Amino acid sequence: MNKRKSLTFVLLLVLVLSTILAACGSKKEEGGKGSGGDAKEKTLVYGRGADSVKLDPSAVTDGESLGVTKNIMETLINFGEGSTELVPGLAEKWETSKDGLTYTFELQKGVKFHDGSDFNAEAVVKNFDRWMNGNAESNPYFQSMFGGFKGEKNAVIKEVKADGDDQVVMTLNHAQAPFLKNLAMTPFAIASPTAFEKDAKGFEKNPVGTGPFKFVEWKRNDAITLEKNKDYWQKGLPKVDKLIFRSIPDNSARLNALTSGDIDIADGINPSDAASIEGNADLQLFKRPSLNVGYLGLTVTRKPFDDKKVRQAVNHAIDKKAIVEAFFEGQAEVAKNAMPPVIQGFNDEITDYEYDPEKAKKLLKESNYDGKEIELWAMPVPRPYMPDGQKIAEAIQKNLEDIGMKSKIVNYEWGTYLEKASKGEADAFLLGWTGDNGDADNFLYTLLDEDNIGSNNYTYFKNDKTHKILKQAQIEVDEDKRAALYKEAQEILHEEAPWVPLAYSTPLLAGNKNIKGFNPHPTGSDRFDTVEVE
Template sequence: MKKKSTTFKMLLISLLAISMFLVGCSNNSKETGGKKETPTTSSEGGSKKDTLVYGRGGDSTSLDPITTTEGEAYKVTINIYETLLNYGDQDTTINPGLAEKVDVSDDKLKYTFHLRKGVKFHDGTDFNADAVVYNFNRWMNGNDEQFPYYSMFGGYKKDEGHVIKEVKAVDENTVEFDLKRPQAPFLKNIAMSAFGIASPAAIEKYGDDFRNNPVGTGPFKFVEWKQNDKIVLEKNPDYWQQGLPKLNKLIFRVIPENAARLNALAKGEIDVMDGLNNSDEDTVKNNPDLQVIERPSNNIGYIGLNTTKKPLDNKLVRQAINHAVDKKTIIDAFYGGKALPAKNPMPPSIEGYNDAIEEYTYDLEKAKALLKEAGLEKGFEIDLWAMPVARPYMPEAQKVAEVIQESLSKVGIKANIQSVDWATYLEKARKGEFGIFMLGWTGDNGDPDNFIYTLLDKDSIGSNNYAQYSNDELHNILIEAQTETDQTKRNDLYKKAQEIIHEDAPWVPLVHSTPLLAAAKDVQNYLPHPTGSESLLKVEFK
């Protein structure tokens, strides 16, 4: 009898375990494109979701933010790393970050950062002043290819224009930056996603492979990266802000086509998507299970014209292309009224915008006359490189390329549309391999310097100046504008800079868009940031 009783009890226990497993599978799993992601439930034992799946058009190129300048990297890394200072939730005002406060000398040449105590990196090592010094010394002793965005500080240690004289640890929780000259956007630069503070121990451990093994102090820790598929992060249980993050896991999924991404959202396979086509806005609004989210406009979509390649090295040719592109048709067809035609290399929302500049009108006869003056009356043939992914400033890049191709054909320019994968596209553009190409920029700090100096100064050739454009007069104005601390005087300098750029025409400025995202109705506290990269620290489900 005893043996039979024991067997019966074991059978009951087994059946109970199986039933509990089945209940768990039916209640907690989430379909994600044919694969099941299984989020944990809330700590109270309820069924509230705590895994957010974010659908996006392209993969990250690196998870070490200083090694890239592209937005798909920063979407992820802003949740892994933290910067010394933060921006506001939906603006670029300066707020405390890993530094609780900053003291600035009267001459603007010394910045003293007082660091937050008790913060640890994900590998358990201490965040302190030595870690900050290590990161900045690593960056400043590099170059354009290694750390392209460090050029925001006037180049690198070896360069004459480098702004930072020295970074030193005063004590364990105090760091001092000594500058060679004032830099007006210095604190705004410090808060940029590119300058997330990484674990020195992890950098030493992984070396060049650190870009695939990120370790910061942020609210989420890295778990895995399946290239062109997904990146998985999980909650940092030792995060210094108590009660945060709200979510247990983040999954960033790559779904290249906007329409496929929207379909995945409608089916519940993802929770948030970027790159919503303007033509699909009403579809989302009419779905009671979904919501439309607008990102504050802070961008420029443009056609780059490599000023070092023939015949684009002739200013008349570049001006002709500006007159040949039909911006109105592009905006009417692909932006649903939520975009402005661009005439300058920065949006009207940025201080120092020069509204007095007269845009290049769509004028085919004028374009033909300029080409004739340049000795190219019969036109020419050239490749037109089109982005392979949807971007906030250009949600349907391949279709826009077809409109541009048709416009150019009307003045005798035969443009052959070409494309490659996103990482290769950016690398080829950086190296100056493209002639005519489509790209854009979402501002990272709310300052005009982050558009004009970053994208078009000669210091930025090899990083973000893909047009390879160099003008000494422009350079001198931009350095003066960086050094000047009076904002009114800075604005006047940037207006002059825009006049020079307009005349030289290294770009065809196309559009300033209001990017659209969509999300499930139960997603709350998602606040899209004008920089294009937002922390998901406070996001949760209803």
């Protein structure tokens, strides 16, 4: 081969290899970086600390499941941007009877589910029939928010009927003050009856709604991929073509993925990383409005926490101020009640249990504590209300050791952790709650009332006085009187001490500078239909 032919061959070989490498690089970016790939397709990648449990919002209580389904399915009523103010959703308007027992909803017209079936009054009725005929295991939120299921004595909803194609009438057994706020919660999003009637069990892995994004694929413990609903009823939305929820359990690794451009938004930012993010011109820091509480739950049906004095001793034993300073670094305040101060009815007159190991030891001596080691369950994933469950558990373990209570830290995979804790299998467990609707009922009744044992009341705490107060607060329409009732309930809960409230946090997120229109919602479930990737 002469030199000219040899040179020509080499140049052609280089050109071919360059083309192949460029194509490979393009594929990598299209599947990962939001700013890369085909310029005509915009992808938004959201990095989070854990995978979803199920994608049927009515069947779960965890935020990672609800955060995904928020973008697939829609509720009759929405919350406003950055608030819990009620605004139209799949219902364009609604009316309430004077006695508070009848609600009439006018539905949006011309809306289709992702499978092409019609959204109409019949579809709404079928969703409610599905929930009302369920149970605490299959529909935990329904029990928590609506008192019980069809035919049960505490059930709030009596009947849901269609009045033509575009009107739904709901009749209640008794008035419920937060009824509309409850309907706006993500677990009560309207799903395609065609889909869940065809495959009830499979629906949790292949959800179908009317939302801005359609489900595409779920790779367990890796990524959930959604695509733009091109027939979405709200014109001009969503702004991106593909939405990917990527699971990256370690907070630092998630931030590194953001910095390298592999993801566009990172949830669960360590408070210690806030300053470096704010100082990085390529990134932006987001603060989610605080509507949460992180706590240590003490299961009252298990020894030694069946003794109130033991529970009070643990409250005195834990140095909450040190925990908040060490692990939240200025992005939280010490908690003293089971709901955050921003909720109407918060009792600020309650004096918190002071950190006093000697008082804790005295209470233990007066109690029936037998000195046996307890299990202390540490959350395996970062959550908005608890950035590092393992380290916080270790700090609590040392506090308990100082008063003579030995503990063994126990870990489970997130879905297993929630399932076992909900069955009352933990002695003491770390957990938390982000408010769903901005109402005190969503904290005190949902988490600590006997009606919700086995669903969201993991401590199995029950008290006749608080039960009576919380049920009365549900039907009281005067907001000042409701607030007074919730303050009274908090006094009893403080005395009975089924929890050690730890922190009210301001959750941090970060994003690339090219992200526009992202406003973290206080409920923790974000819609990404208005977010742009520039």
